[in-house]
Amino acid sequence: MVAGALMWSGEEEPAPTKQVTSRQVRIDVLDGPAEQHRVQIDLTMYAPARTPAPAVVLAHGFGGDKTSLTGPARNLAERGFTVLTYSARGFGNSTGKIALNSPEYEVTDARQILDWLARQPEVVTDGENDPLVGVAGVSYGGALSLLLAGSDPRVDAIAPVMAYNDLSRALLPDAASAEPIPSDTPARGAAESAGVFKKSWAARLFATGTGGPGTDERSRPDSEGDMARGPRSEQPVTCGNFTSEVCAAYTELAESGSASRRTLDLLAAASPRSVTDDIDIPTLLVQGQQDPLFGLSQADANARQIAAAGGKVKMIWFAGGNDSAAPGAASWRAIGDWFAHHLPDSDIPPVPDPGTGFSYQVRGETRHEGGSPLHTMVAPSYPGLSGERAERRALPLYGSPEQVINPPGGTASATAALPEAAPESVGSTAGQTAVFRTRPLEKQLLVSGLPQTRLSVASVPGQPSSGSAVLFAELYDVGPDGQREPIGGGSAPMRVTDLPADGRSVQVDVALPGAVRSVEAGHHLELTVTTTDRAYASPKNPAVHVVGLAGQRTISLPSVRSRMIGEGTVPTVALSGTSVLLLLILLSWAIAALLRRHGATAADPDLADTPLVTSDLVKAYPGKLTAVDELSLRVEGGQIVGLLGPNGAGKTTVLRMVLGLLRPTSGEIRVFGHRVSPGAPALSRTGSFVETPGFLPHLSALENLESYWAATGRPTSHARFEEVLEIAGIDSSAQRRVGTYGQGMKQRLGIAQAMLGLPDLLVLDEPTNGLDPPQIHRMREILRRYAATGRSVLLSSHLLSEIEQTCDHVVVMREGRLVASGTVSEIIAGNGEYTFRVDRPEQAARTLRLLEGIGEVECDGERLHADLGVHPPAVAVNVLVDAGVLIHQVVPRRRLEDAFLELVGEERH
Numbered sequence: 034m035v036a037g038a039l040m041w042s043g044e045e046e047p048a049p050t051k052q053v054t055s056r057q058v059r060i061d062v063l064d065g066p067a068e069q070h071r072v073q074i075d076l077t078m079y080a081p082a083r084t085p086a087p088a089v090v091l092a093h094g095f096g097g098d099k100t101s102l103t104g105p106a107r108n109l110a111e112r113g114f115t116v117l118t119y120s121a122r123g124f125g126n127s128t129g130k131i132a133l134n135s136p137e138y139e140v141t142d143a144r145q146i147l148d149w150l151a152r153q154p155e156v157v158t159d160g161e162n163d164p165l166v167g168v169a170g171v172s173y174g175g176a177l178s179l180l181l182a183g184s185d186p187r188v189d190a191i192a193p194v195m196a197y198n199d200l201s202r203a204l205l206p207d208a209a210s211a212e213p214i215p216s217d218t219p220a221r222g223a224a225e226s227a228g229v230f231k232k233s234w235a236a237r238l239f240a241t242g243t244g245g246p247g248t249d250e251r252s253r254p255d256s257e258g259d260m261a262r263g264p265r266s267e268q269p270v271t272c273g274n275f276t277s278e279v280c281a282a283y284t285e286l287a288e289s290g291s292a293s294r295r296t297l298d299l300l301a302a303a304s305p306r307s308v309t310d311d312i313d314i315p316t317l318l319v320q321g322q323q324d325p326l327f328g329l330s331q332a333d334a335n336a337r338q339i340a341a342a343g344g345k346v347k348m349i350w351f352a353g354g355n356d357s358a359a360p361g362a363a364s365w366r367a368i369g370d371w372f373a374h375h376l377p378d379s380d381i382p383p384v385p386d387p388g389t390g391f392s393y394q395v396r397g398e399t400r401h402e403g404g405s406p407l408h409t410m411v412a413p414s415y416p417g418l419s420g421e422r423a424e425r426r427a428l429p430l431y432g433s434p435e436q437v438i439n440p441p442g443g444t445a446s447a448t449a450a451l452p453e454a455a456p457e458s459v460g461s462t463a464g465q466t467a468v469f470r471t472r473p474l475e476k477q478l479l480v481s482g483l484p485q486t487r488l489s490v491a492s493v494p495g496q497p498s499s500g501s502a503v504l505f506a507e508l509y510d511v512g513p514d515g516q517r518e519p520i521g522g523g524s525a526p527m528r529v530t531d532l533p534a535d536g537r538s539v540q541v542d543v544a545l546p547g548a549v550r551s552v553e554a555g556h557h558l559e560l561t562v563t564t565t566d567r568a569y570a571s572p573k574n575p576a577v578h579v580v581g582l583a584g585q586r587t588i589s590l591p592s593v594r595s596r597m598i599g600e601g602t603v604p605t606v607a608l609s610g611t612s613v614l615l616l617l618i619l620l621s622w623a624i625a626a627l628l629r630r631h632g633a634t635a636a637d638p639d640l641a642d643t644p645l646v647t648s649d650l651v652k653a654y655p656g657k658l659t660a661v662d663e664l665s666l667r668v669e670g671g672q673i674v675g676l677l678g679p680n681g682a683g684k685t686t687v688l689r690m691v692l693g694l695l696r697p698t699s700g701e702i703r704v705f706g707h708r709v710s711p712g713a714p715a716l717s718r719t720g721s722f723v724e725t726p727g728f729l730p731h732l733s734a735l736e737n738l739e740s741y742w743a744a745t746g747r748p749t750s751h752a753r754f755e756e757v758l759e760i761a762g763i764d765s766s767a768q769r770r771v772g773t774y775g776q777g778m779k780q781r782l783g784i785a786q787a788m789l790g791l792p793d794l795l796v797l798d799e800p801t802n803g804l805d806p807p808q809i810h811r812m813r814e815i816l817r818r819y820a821a822t823g824r825s826v827l828l829s830s831h832l833l834s835e836i837e838q839t840c841d842h843v844v845v846m847r848e849g850r851l852v853a854s855g856t857v858s859e860i861i862a863g864n865g866e867y868t869f870r871v872d873r874p875e876q877a878a879r880t881l882r883l884l885e886g887i888g889e890v891e892c893d894g895e896r897l898h899a900d901l902g903v904h905p906p907a908v909a910v911n912v913l914v915d916a917g918v919l920i921h922q923v924v925p926r927r928r929l930e931d932a933f934l935e936l937v938g939e940e941r942h
């Protein structure tokens with residue numbers, strides 16, 4: 034879901050107001066350096082109640098268009114700005130080819146947009162052809178705002194969100210450096226040349242561009258002759274909307290896993306680092322703390338380079354990133370404040386100087402019904418920009434050098450940085466992983482930035498070796514119960530070269546993924562170094578390396594000195610006689626509401642045999658977006674129902690409400706006809722796996738389950754331990770201590786605990802997290818066997834292929850709303866495209882084309898692909914059989930992933 038991952042809208046589009054007006058415009062811009070033809074750029078201008086006003090240009094993320102930032106655009110217009118959103122070339126309704134933020138194409142387009150903006154009566158100008166303008170953008174659009182600011186002096190202030198600094202470092206990162214990595218700033222990365230190709234993200238980016246969201250300029254009618262139509266393209270159709278140069282660069286990377294000088298030069302020209310020396314205007318950098326694509330080190334580099342050029346820099350880290358949570362309302366308010374101060378105008382309410390401070394978010398210990406709360410921490414400035422170095426704490430690491438194997442073909446079993454994938458456990462990479470640990474912490478430690486360490490890498494004499502090693506490092510927070518959680522977004526890839534054949538080691542500094550995390554007392558850190566990661570291109574040839582600790586044998590952890598906003602303040606309330614009366618009235622109302630709720634818990638006899646029904650379910654948090662919005666779903670007996678949706682869709686919130694852990698704002702949940710409330714008796718018929726349980730490592734699996742069941746107060750005979758252990762496939766290991774279990778076994782033990790008593794409804798949140806493919810296959814069989822007993826399963830997962838193979842029904846959510854529901858085959862077949870495997874494909878194609886209303890029909894060997902339009906597949910089968918065609922197979926053409934992306938895309942636009 035690259036489009037979703039890189040085109041955050043930030044906030045829902047608010048209802049139109051009378052104060053803001055908008056107009057749609059298409060303008061012609063000269064296309065590229067030759068300037069021999071034009072492309073059309075699709076714009077929307079939002080004007081405030083009073084004009085002229087300072088302008089703000091918002092640039093969307095890769096895969097989006099001008100509508101992606103409608104919500105922030107209207108909000109800024111309501112604050113008094115004239116706001117312009119536009120679809121970049123190749124996206125939305127704008128024509129032209131995608132050149133990947135090339136100075137000669139996208140940046141030149143943006144400069145011509147400023148020319149147009151300066152001529153509009155709604156915009157305040159600083160002089161002739163010089164609008165008073167700020168530019169903000171998200172991800173791809175954030176980098177565009179930096180590139181434009183560095184090449185056009187008319188830009189007065191910028192606010193890039195989740196932007197990159199160096200595209201080659203983002204797509205071919207290398208976390209290892211032969212020289213010591215400076216530690217003056219908290220998130221400084223290594224500065225070596227291009228390293229390991231991030232193939233998964235690059236493939237998704239390229240797939241988004243080749244999917245054709247934009248329209249080739251040659252397909253548009255025009256009245257301006259050849260100059261408007263542009264030249265005919267000779268590039269392959271596989272290049273989609275990309276220029277031939279970008280297409281060739283991606284083809285080279287995908288085929289070889291490495292970049293030529295020509296490709297590196299193309300990426301360098303499209304990188305903000307090429308112009309940051311010329312950016313000396315106020316810059317607000319907003320970056321995600323958990324971003325496997327454009328991590329904290331990219332924002333750190335932008336900050337250092339702009340500050341060195343004399344620019345005023347403020348830094349915000351938020352809890353999210355690409356393929357994760359979007360920047361929230363607070364980030365967009367900060368952007369509005371930034372422009373309100375640096376684009377002064379009498380009609381815009383003034384704000385205090387935002388300064389050059391630094392803020393980030395950290396989860397607290399206190400639990401509430403929304404999970405761990407986010408606290409905002411602030412510091413006077415971003416460390417290292419004004420001379421004060423970042424504070425760090427060094428912890429000793431322990432562990433002997435270990436041999437690690439790069440398997441033949443580079444087959445990966447870890448997925449630390451795949452889009453939409455959870456990090457895998459070290460247990461899934463046996464023989465491929467070296468592990469080093471700290472002692473348990475004596476007191477809490479706040480990590481804020483990029484941890485650093487130093488490693489030694491060597492070849493093994495007599496074993497296969499190419500003279501270099503590709504490795505991936507991850508850092509984990511390990512609790513006293515053995516539960517492991519990754520620190521940072523993804524892994525740190527390393528390409529270590531010039532390894533001597535005689536086994537002498539090479540030492541490198543390593544910058545680990547950036548993160549903000551509170552590591553509690555009693556926990557220890559675990560550093561893993563493995564040879565494969567599915568997100569990256571690994572060497573195909575087998576090799577054996579030795580990985581060990583080097584230097585001081587420590588891990589250096591940045592910890593920015595900061596304070597919590599509102600820290601030390603305690604609200605006080607004085608109660609008057611009127612207040613006491615009001616409290617009595619409220620108490621009476623609450624008692625009445627409680628009695629009404631009690632009356633509403635009567636069972637619905639029509640639903641007595643239905644495991645789960647939700648009706649118009651709503652969960653809203655004060656001051657936040659609605660997490661679940663009027664969701665209605667149904668789970669029947671014997672079904673396995675998959676709950677799908679991007680991050681933030683509300684899946685976990687739904688499951689927690691179903692289990693009585695959260696109270697709905699409105700709507701109703703009924704389990705076997707009984708209305709659900711916290712502690713409702715009907716919940717005894719459910720089992721759950723929503724948060725990984727903490728097992729006691731010194732007890733056996735059976736002893737852990739017996740201890741858990743005893744705490745429920747139910748008879749031991751009702752637990753059915755033997756059946757549960759057999760279904761979960763751990764009956765042969767039930768007497769082993771859990772401390773000896775790998776992650777996959779612990780995950781299955783968690784499912785077994787949820788199955789105790791064989792509940793009629795099993796509710797699971799991401800049950801395959803941390804499992805490798807064989808373990809996922811085993812989990813799939815466990816769930817199928819459980820449903821075969823007539824019981825039901827409701828599960829959420831990011832693994833769309835697993836949902837497709839495991840579930841028989843699917844519910845798709847986005848932003849808390851129901852997008853689609855039905856059987857897997859119904860969801861997949863929603864576009865009417867089917868594949869037929871037949872004995873005579875050409876005759877079959879001619880026969881189907883005679884059907885009225887049929888869409889495109891094409892042959893592919895012995896397969897026939899057809900868009901049946903409104904016809905059900907049974908009609909096509911009958912027609913083919915009547916024509917004497919032998920049919921071997923009929924299946925929907927697309928996968929569940931394709932259907933999911935299409936459904937989410939339709940909802941977005």
